[in-house]
Amino acid sequence: MNPPLRLVPAEPGLSRYASLAQALRARVVAGEWPPGSALPAESQLASEHSVALGTMRRALELLVEQGFIERIHGKGTFVRQGLAGASMLRFFRFDGGTGEVPLSRILQRSLVSAPAAVSRALGIGTGEPVLRLHRLRLMGGQPCLLEELWLPLDLFEPLADDDLSTWDDLLYPMFARRVQVHVHRALDDIGFAQLSATQARHLGLPAGHPCAQVQRSAFDLTGRCVELRTTRGDAHAFHYTVTIT
Amino acid sequence: MNPPLRLVPAEPGLSRYASLAQALRARVVAGEWPPGSALPAESQLASEHSVALGTMRRALELLVEQGFIERIHGKGTFVRQGLAGASMLRFFRFDGGTGEVPLSRILQRSLVSAPAAVSRALGIGTGEPVLRLHRLRLMGGQPCLLEELWLPLDLFEPLADDDLSTWDDLLYPMFARRVQVHVHRALDDIGFAQLSATQARHLGLPAGHPCAQVQRSAFDLTGRCVELRTTRGDAHAFHYTVTIT
Numbered sequence: 001m002n003p004p005l006r007l008v009p010a011e012p013g014l015s016r017y018a019s020l021a022q023a024l025r026a027r028v029v030a031g032e033w034p035p036g037s038a039l040p041a042e043s044q045l046a047s048e049h050s051v052a053l054g055t056m057r058r059a060l061e062l063l064v065e066q067g068f069i070e071r072i073h074g075k076g077t078f079v080r081q082g083l084a085g086a087s088m089l090r091f092f093r094f095d096g097g098t099g100e101v102p103l104s105r106i107l108q109r110s111l112v113s114a115p116a117a118v119s120r121a122l123g124i125g126t127g128e129p130v131l132r133l134h135r136l137r138l139m140g141g142q143p144c145l146l147e148e149l150w151l152p153l154d155l156f157e158p159l160a161d162d163d164l165s166t167w168d169d170l171l172y173p174m175f176a177r178r179v180q181v182h183v184h185r186a187l188d189d190i191g192f193a194q195l196s197a198t199q200a201r202h203l204g205l206p207a208g209h210p211c212a213q214v215q216r217s218a219f220d221l222t223g224r225c226v227e228l229r230t231t232r233g234d235a236h237a238f239h240y241t242v243t244i245t
Numbered sequence: 246m247n248p249p250l251r252l253v254p255a256e257p258g259l260s261r262y263a264s265l266a267q268a269l270r271a272r273v274v275a276g277e278w279p280p281g282s283a284l285p286a287e288s289q290l291a292s293e294h295s296v297a298l299g300t301m302r303r304a305l306e307l308l309v310e311q312g313f314i315e316r317i318h319g320k321g322t323f324v325r326q327g328l329a330g331a332s333m334l335r336f337f338r339f340d341g342g343t344g345e346v347p348l349s350r351i352l353q354r355s356l357v358s359a360p361a362a363v364s365r366a367l368g369i370g371t372g373e374p375v376l377r378l379h380r381l382r383l384m385g386g387q388p389c390l391l392e393e394l395w396l397p398l399d400l401f402e403p404l405a406d407d408d409l410s411t412w413d414d415l416l417y418p419m420f421a422r423r424v425q426v427h428v429h430r431a432l433d434d435i436g437f438a439q440l441s442a443t444q445a446r447h448l449g450l451p452a453g454h455p456c457a458q459v460q461r462s463a464f465d466l467t468g469r470c471v472e473l474r475t476t477r478g479d480a481h482a483f484h485y486t487v488t489i490t
Contacts, residue, residue: 067490083489186489192437192455192480210455210480212437235437235455235480240487244328244431245312 020051020059025068028079029222035182039069039077067185068221082182082220083172088137091190091214092237094144102137102144104169107202109133111153111160118150121217122225129153131160136202143203144237150228155181181226189215192235199232212238265296265304270313273324274467280427284314284322312430313466327427327465328417333382336435336459337482339389347382347389349414352447354378356398356405363395366462367470374398376405381447389482391447395473400426426471434460437480444477457483 024045033039039060040048046056060077063069071077089102113127122130130150137145149171153160158179168174175181190212197207211232218227269290278284284305285293291301305322308314316322334347358372367375375395382390394416398405403424413419420426435457442452456477463472 184490188487188489190483190485190487192457192483210437238435238437240435240485242433242435242485244433245429 016051017055017058018062020049020055021062021066023049024059024063028068033079035079035176035184035221036081037079038075039079042077079221080184082176082184083186083218088145088147088214088231088233091188091212091231091240092145092233093239094139094142094237100139101169102139104167104171105136105138106164106167107134107136109160109164114150114152118228121228122150122152124152124154131156145231145233146199146202147232148230152226155179155226175226182220183218183226184221186216186218190240191215192238193232195232203232203234205234210235261296262300262303262307265294265300266307266311268294269304269308273313278324280324280421280466281326282324283320284324287322324466325429327421327429328431328463333390333392333459333476333478336433336457336476336485337390337478338484339384339387339482345384346414347384349412349416350381350383351409351412352379352381354405354409359395359397363473366473367395367397369397369399376401388448390476390478391444392477393475397471400424400471420471427465428463428471429466431461431463435485436460438477440477448477448479450479455480 027033039045042056042060043053045060046053049056051059060069064071067080069077070080087101110132111129112132114122114124114130116126118130119126119128124130131153133147133149133151135147135149136143137147151159156175156179172183175183193211193213195203195205195207195209195211199211200207200209203209212235214229214231216227216229216231217225218229220226272278284290287301287305288298290305291298294301296304305314309316312325314322315325332346355377356374357377359367359369359375361371363375364371364373369375376398378392378394378396380392380394381388382392396404401420401424417428420428438456438458440448440450440452440454440456444456445452445454448454448456457480459474459476461472461474461476462470463474465471
């Protein structure tokens with residue numbers, strides 16, 4: 001791969017290495033280096049962008065901090081594969097939870113027209129087809145989380161009618177492998193609500209029971225929203241720690 | 246102030262500038278530069294520690310990232326004053342909230358012997374005296390948050406029997422000014438519970454109403470726990486966003 005020489009645009013307000021990081025980021029987003037692939041050597045990148053090696057190193061450090069690339073000791077610098085789990089267990093603690101991945105049971109998979117709020121969040125036209133999943137997650141045989149997911153069909157079509165028994169318990173690594181969708185960043189919005197009768201039945205709790213509700217928007221490297229997800233679990237199992245400095 | 250020349254200890258596993266940052270941090274913690282005070286010029290610091298100016302700059306950058314010091318443009322580098330607000334409003338949204346600081350009403354102030362759990366968390370002996378505060382916070386005249394605070398008396402004695410009407414709505418800036426306690430870091434543990442009859446009455450909610458409960462441990466620069474606080478508010482006003490990368 002021999003990209004043309006790229007000068008760093010002099011953006012006002014951005015330091016030289018921050019502009020450089022932005023230029024490198026654009027090359028990643030454009031697909032020049034796919035997720036999981038290795039970047040060229042620092043010296044080569046520095047010469048391609050006509051900057052000093054030290055400037056290139058600072059730009060790469062910034063991209064590491066931003067979670068865009070990662071250094072693997074003794075191997076090199078790689079475009080990050082995306083979030084492996086982004087586990088909802090960061091928000092919940094269940095009895096008998098021993099750190100294992102919860103089992104996943106797809107309760108329902110359907111192809112529907114995107115409601116207005118969903119199409120807005122996913123950035124697709126109202127009424128465009130989306131894949132809707134209802135999924136139950138279990139630990140030690142006990143239902144613990146109930147999830148509703150919305151996935152844009154243009155990206156997820158191969159998962160619309162395949163054999164559900166081949167699905168993994170963790171979706172993001174499966175999305176990456178099966179449809180090359182890499183979740184790079186997630187925004188989780190936490191609130192409290194009460195379970196409807198149907199939701200409560202799935203979780204083995206009484207109707208109206210208080211629940212914590214996590215509404216996630218997940219984004220790929222280009223910043224496209226590729227998944228909407230609402231996760232509900234017993235409010236009494238909710239637990240989250242924040243450090244403020 | 247003329248500190249003796251300090252060589253950077255060669256700690257295994259720490260880069261040179263990280264070791265240097267640690268050495269500077271030790272000088273701050275030892276009280277050589279109190280919160281709010283200016284650090285000496287970078288060149289002087291570099292010569293005191295016998296390092297290159299570039300190395301000193303990277304060490305200072307690290308301390309900025311860690312929230313230990315801050316650069317004020319055109320003025321210099323200062324030891325951070327500590328958290329100004331660390332507002333609980335990051336966790337709650339109230340109708341009529343317009344970004345103003347909630348009013349503070351101290352419902353009760355008492356001198357008590359520290360229960361075991363409190364003394365353990367504060368790192369003092371069981372039964373040692375602590376200042377316990379019950380405080381109500383109001384927005385637009387409406388009660389919104391109920392708080393219980395535990396403060397070690399050895400640090401907060403001047404606040405044990407002064408005129409409560411002189412207290413500010415924000416405690417941390419008042420702690421810094423009145424008793425030179427600077428809250429530098431806070432750990433907030435979020436959970437979910439139900440309001441007791443008394444708690445509910447203060448908040449104008451029915452007994453048993455669901456509440457979000459934030460348990461805070463606040464630390465000073467030396468890492469000492471200087472405050473324990475439990476904040477309770479209507480679960481339906483709870484709202485928090487987390488970005489995962």
